[in-house]
Amino acid sequence: MFSKCDISKTLKTSKKSITKPSYIHKVGEQPLKYITIGQLLEETANKFGERKAVISVHQNTFLTFSELLQRADKLAAAFKILNLEKNDRLGIWAPNLLEWYITKMACARAGLIAVYLNPVFEASEIEYCINKSGIAALVCANKFKHHDYYETLLSIAPELENCDPGKLKSTKIRSLKTVIRISEDVKRGTYNFNQVLDLASSSNIANLQKMQHKISPDDGCCLHFTSGTTGKPKAALATHFKMVNSGFLIGKRMQLSRKHHTICMPVPLFHVFGTIVGIMTALNHASTIVLPTDGYQPDKTLDAIKNEKCTVIYGTPTMYADLIQTQERRNEPISADLAVISGAPSTPHLLEQILKILNISKLHSAYGLTECTTTVFQAVPTETNAKSPIIVDYVQEHIEVKVINENGDLVPFGTPGELCVRCYSNMLKYWDDEEKTNEILGKDGWLRTGDQCILGEDGSGKLIGRLKDMIIRGGENVYPKEIEEILITHPNILEVQVIGTPHKRLGEEVCACMRIKPQSNLTLEDIVTFCKGELAYFKIPTRMEIFDSFPRTTSGKIQKFKLTEMLSEKNF
Incomplete structure (x- = not known):
C-alpha cells in the first residue's frame, strides 16, 4: 500500500537545504536462505507436519503440512509421467481453491515454472498469456462466476474436443498440449485433477523425491503477469531463492513466528499478494491459510474470520471497505491481532474504521511490485501503530533503494523522484521481452520502478504515485x-x-x-x-x-x- 502522508508538508520540507543523497542499503540481520520452495515445504512439513497448512472453507476441507507435501509429490510425479520436463511452463488458471496451492507446490517439486493466471481472464487474454509464456500444460477450474473454462478453451482451441488428453495440437495456442480440469465430470481432450493425482506409483514418487537436489534455488520457478495498468501485461520471472526469502522476510517483519497464526486470505492467489505475502509467508512461518471462498464475498469472509478464529486478516482497501459495511450490519464478535492492507492507496478514515469496527489490534501495510517479488517498504512492528491509523513503511531487509531525477542523478533526502531498487529479489527478466526488460532493469542491477517516492534518512518511504501520472x-x-x-x-x-x-x-x-x-x-x-x-x-x-x-x-x-x-x- 502507499503509506499515508501529508505530501504538501513533505514537499515543503524538501525545499530546505538538504544535501544528503537519497540512497539507503538496509543490511539484513541474518543471511538469506539458499533453498528451493520444495525444500522449504519439506522442512516445514518435518517440523509442523500435523499443523493445518490450508483450510478451504467453501470446499469444506483442509490439508496439514504433511498432507500438502504428500499431495504435491503425487502431483509432481504425475507431471513427470505426462512428459513435463524441468523448466516447462504450467499455467494455473483457477480461483482460490485447495488445488491451486497443491499445484503451485507440485510445480516447485517437479522443477516446473508455474504461470499464475487471473481466473477471470477472457478468451483473448488467456490466449495471449499462453502464447507469451509458452505454456505446455494448464490446470484450470471447472466454472467460476460466469466463466466456463472448458468452453472458453474451446473458443480458442476447438481441436480440444477431438483429441486425446495430453495430445492437443492447436493452431492458435501451439505450446499447449495438456489440459487438467479441477472437476469430476469428464470432458473430451482433458484430464481430471484427481485422475492425474492417481497416475503416480510409490516408485514414481520416490524418484521424484530423490531428484530434489537437481533443482537449484537459482532456477526460475514462476511467472507473475503484471496488472496491465499501462498496456499489455508482461510476465516477470522469479526464482525459488527470491520467493523463499521474500516470504520469510515479509513474515519476519510481521512477527508471524511469535505464535501460530491463522490467516484469513480472501485476496486472489494468482496475485503477488496471495502468492508471496500469502502462501510463501505462511509456508516460511508455519501459519495456516484460510480460504473463505473461491472469489471475494464479504459475508463469507466475515464468517471465516469468526468461525476459524483468524488472528490475521489480509485484504485490499476495497475488500476492507466491504468487510466494514458487512460487520456494521452484522456486528459479529470478532477480533484479530493484525490487519495487513496492500494493493492500493488507503485513506486515514478507512484505516480508522478497520481498527475500530473490525476490532483489530494493529495495522500493517506494505509497498512492493511484481518485478521486485518482495515488499520494498513495509511497516515495522512497533506499539505506535496500535489503534492508530498512522502507518509508516520502512525499507525491507537486504534491499538497496535510491531516488533519482529525470537525468538519473540522486536527489536529496526528502525530495520527490523515481524510486529504484536493487536487491536479491528483483525479477530475472520479463519472459520473452528483452526490450521491456532492458527498459526497467539496468545492467548494474538497479530496477526502475516508475513510481515517484520521497525517501527519508530514517529509511521511510512515501509513495506519491506513478512517474507517468x-x-x-x-x-x-x-x-x-x-x-x-x-x-x-x-x-x-x-x-x-x-x-x-x-x-x-x-x-x-x-x-x-x-x-x-x-x-x-x-x-x-x-x-x-x-x-x-x-x-x-x-x-x-x-x-x-x-x-x-x-x-x-x-x-x-x-x-x-x-x-x-x-x-x-x-x-x-
Whole structure:
C-alpha cells in the first residue's frame, strides 16, 4: 500500500537545504536462505507436519503440512509421467481453491515454472498469456462466476474436443498440449485433477523425491503477469531463492513466528499478494491459510474470520471497505491481532474504521511490485501503530533503494523522484521481452520502478504515485495522489482519479475524474471551494468529469491511461 502522508508538508520540507543523497542499503540481520520452495515445504512439513497448512472453507476441507507435501509429490510425479520436463511452463488458471496451492507446490517439486493466471481472464487474454509464456500444460477450474473454462478453451482451441488428453495440437495456442480440469465430470481432450493425482506409483514418487537436489534455488520457478495498468501485461520471472526469502522476510517483519497464526486470505492467489505475502509467508512461518471462498464475498469472509478464529486478516482497501459495511450490519464478535492492507492507496478514515469496527489490534501495510517479488517498504512492528491509523513503511531487509531525477542523478533526502531498487529479489527478466526488460532493469542491477517516492534518512518511504501520472502545469510539478487524497474526503465523492489533460497555454491542466453519490449534483465550483486552503492554487482541478465506473484491469486496478484516452476521444 502507499503509506499515508501529508505530501504538501513533505514537499515543503524538501525545499530546505538538504544535501544528503537519497540512497539507503538496509543490511539484513541474518543471511538469506539458499533453498528451493520444495525444500522449504519439506522442512516445514518435518517440523509442523500435523499443523493445518490450508483450510478451504467453501470446499469444506483442509490439508496439514504433511498432507500438502504428500499431495504435491503425487502431483509432481504425475507431471513427470505426462512428459513435463524441468523448466516447462504450467499455467494455473483457477480461483482460490485447495488445488491451486497443491499445484503451485507440485510445480516447485517437479522443477516446473508455474504461470499464475487471473481466473477471470477472457478468451483473448488467456490466449495471449499462453502464447507469451509458452505454456505446455494448464490446470484450470471447472466454472467460476460466469466463466466456463472448458468452453472458453474451446473458443480458442476447438481441436480440444477431438483429441486425446495430453495430445492437443492447436493452431492458435501451439505450446499447449495438456489440459487438467479441477472437476469430476469428464470432458473430451482433458484430464481430471484427481485422475492425474492417481497416475503416480510409490516408485514414481520416490524418484521424484530423490531428484530434489537437481533443482537449484537459482532456477526460475514462476511467472507473475503484471496488472496491465499501462498496456499489455508482461510476465516477470522469479526464482525459488527470491520467493523463499521474500516470504520469510515479509513474515519476519510481521512477527508471524511469535505464535501460530491463522490467516484469513480472501485476496486472489494468482496475485503477488496471495502468492508471496500469502502462501510463501505462511509456508516460511508455519501459519495456516484460510480460504473463505473461491472469489471475494464479504459475508463469507466475515464468517471465516469468526468461525476459524483468524488472528490475521489480509485484504485490499476495497475488500476492507466491504468487510466494514458487512460487520456494521452484522456486528459479529470478532477480533484479530493484525490487519495487513496492500494493493492500493488507503485513506486515514478507512484505516480508522478497520481498527475500530473490525476490532483489530494493529495495522500493517506494505509497498512492493511484481518485478521486485518482495515488499520494498513495509511497516515495522512497533506499539505506535496500535489503534492508530498512522502507518509508516520502512525499507525491507537486504534491499538497496535510491531516488533519482529525470537525468538519473540522486536527489536529496526528502525530495520527490523515481524510486529504484536493487536487491536479491528483483525479477530475472520479463519472459520473452528483452526490450521491456532492458527498459526497467539496468545492467548494474538497479530496477526502475516508475513510481515517484520521497525517501527519508530514517529509511521511510512515501509513495506519491506513478512517474507517468505526474502532471506538469505551467512548469509546476503536480502529483495526482496528493490531490486525490484531499478530494476523497469530500462527502459526495465515492472514488476519484486525477489526470493531466492538454492545455494550450499551460501545457497540461488538472482534471478530476470522479464517481459521486447519486443525486449529489457536484460542480467544479464546489470542488474548487473544497480544495482552497488545502492545496496550492496550481494543484486545484480546473476540469472535472463524472464517471459511472472506471476502466480497470482484471485484478481491479484503475487504468489511468484509458481514462486519458477516453477524455481524448471526447475532445477534452
